[in-house]
Amino acid sequence: MFITESTEGNQFWNETYFVPHFQPIVNAINRSISAYEVLGRQFNPEENTYQSLGGLFHNRDHDPVPIYNIDRILREKAVQTLKESNLRTKLFFNMMPNFLSRVHHTDLFAENFHIIQLIEKYGIDRNQVVIEITEDEFDGSIERLIQIVQIFRDYGLKIAIDDLGTGFSNLERIGYLHPDIMKVDIKIMRESLNKNSFKQVLGAISEMSQKLGSQLLFEGIETEEEVNLALSMGANLLQGFYFSTPNPHFLNRNTFSDKMKSVLENFSSVRSRELREKGIREQKIIDQLQDLFYELSDSSEEDFPYRFGQILGSLPREILKVFVCDAEGYQITPTYDLDRMNGGYLERSRQIGNNYAWKPYFLKHKEESERFRKKWGVTYPLYDINNQNQYVIFTFSLMAGKILVAQVSWSE
Numbered sequence: 577m578f579i580t581e582s583t584e585g586n587q588f589w590n591e592t593y594f595v596p597h598f599q600p601i602v603n604a605i606n607r608s609i610s611a612y613e614v615l616g617r618q619f620n621p622e623e624n625t626y627q628s629l630g631g632l633f634h635n636r637d638h639d640p641v642p643i644y645n646i647d648r649i650l651r652e653k654a655v656q657t658l659k660e661s662n663l664r665t666k667l668f669f670n671m672m673p674n675f676l677s678r679v680h681h682t683d684l685f686a687e688n689f690h691i692i693q694l695i696e697k698y699g700i701d702r703n704q705v706v707i708e709i710t711e712d713e714f715d716g717s718i719e720r721l722i723q724i725v726q727i728f729r730d731y732g733l734k735i736a737i738d739d740l741g742t743g744f745s746n747l748e749r750i751g752y753l754h755p756d757i758m759k760v761d762i763k764i765m766r767e768s769l770n771k772n773s774f775k776q777v778l779g780a781i782s783e784m785s786q787k788l789g790s791q792l793l794f795e796g797i798e799t800e801e802e803v804n805l806a807l808s809m810g811a812n813l814l815q816g817f818y819f820s821t822p823n824p825h826f827l828n829r830n831t832f833s834d835k836m837k838s839v840l841e842n843f844s845s846v847r848s849r850e851l852r853e854k855g856i857r858e859q860k861i862i863d864q865l866q867d868l869f870y871e872l873s874d875s876s877e878e879d880f881p882y883r884f885g886q887i888l889g890s891l892p893r894e895i896l897k898v899f900v901c902d903a904e905g906y907q908i909t910p911t912y913d914l915d916r917m918n919g920g921y922l923e924r925s926r927q928i929g930n931n932y933a934w935k936p937y938f939l940k941h942k943e944e945s946e947r948f949r950k951k952w953g954v955t956y957p958l959y960d961i962n963n964q965n966q967y968v969i970f971t972f973s974l975m976a977g978k979i980l981v982a983q984v985s986w987s988e
């Protein structure tokens with residue numbers, strides 16, 4: 577809890593009690609500390625302890641003026657510490673959009689922003705500062721926020737989005753601000769270890785960060801399992817108690833180098849084995865399909881649907897759904913759905929004539945079959961929300977331009 581006075585009435589409102597703490601951010605590529613997040617702490621002289629100020633900054637019931645002043649005190653102390661350290665490291669400064677929007681109504685000039693004033697005052701490299709836009713809710717002018725962020729960016733500061741996946745920090749902030757760094761909130765990360773849907777969300781965030789050219793930072797990491805999840809999602813920046821709690825001093829750049837070396841080697845070994853096993857599993861399905869449907873090569877157009885239906889009983893049991901399209905993507909056979917209760921396949925003739933040419937997997941298959949003479953394709957794992965299972969789509973080139981589409985159960 578934020579303390580303003582002791583039980584005896586002695587005021588703690590003394591700026592010497594506000595002390596910035598720094599939590600290291602480890603770069604997985606070079607295994608070194610590449611940055612620190614600046615976090616606010618208040619020293620309690622009676623207990624000789626530090627208390628987090630996070631609750632204070634995110635509580636809208638408090639008077640914003642003293643909070644803003646405390647934030648300025650902490651920010652200047654952090655910049656001063658960086659200057660005195662002579663380290664070539666980055667500092668992440670949390671800045672809430674509502675505060676920025678309220679304070680800077682019309683004075684949208686670089687020299688009026690406190691962080692820029694501090695950079696000039698202490699003569700630190702502007703490349704060492706990252707502005708972390710953080711807040712669960714934002715009720716200010718989005719146009720003004722965009723202008724403010726652009727001022728920071730034009731000055732040479734990097735932009736990060738914090739708490740990805742909560743509140744306003746969803747797609748709106750990403751689309752408007754196009755961050756240099758995307759931070760994944762630990763709550764999503766922990767859920768993803770047990771719930772497939774959250775892992776799919778993380779996968780989407782990972783893919784989005786790559787397409788935007790943004791670095792991916794996973795914060796709140798506490799176990800090696802969570803480090804491995806972050807690495808599997810392509811995160812090159814890692815932060816959390818697994819490495820260090822926030823403290824008032826900077827650490828040696830290579831403090832976690834040996835630890836990361838071991839983690840990375842273990843991850844690489846396990847991931848390589850998983851990929852090999854996945855490849856073997858895919859090839860087994862491909863070989864079975866190829867053997868089965870080779871028998872249809874001499875079928876006439878009229879006989880094909882009938883003969884196709886005759887070999888359903890020989891399909892691998894992992895196949896949940898199967899049908900065939902022509903080269904233009906029009907379905908020419910019924911859909912055969914696995915009867916999960918009784919076995920066998922249920923015929924869905926009403927789906928004949930559906931078109932799948934627009935599906936990414938279909939387009940990719942056609943392009944690769946024409947370009948590389950490739951007969952098969954496999955998607956990344958997808959999720960069936962109705963049946964609560966994970967699957968992949970196999971596509972397979974048959975005779976006369978026909979393309980088999982098979983949905984295959986695929987738990988990782």
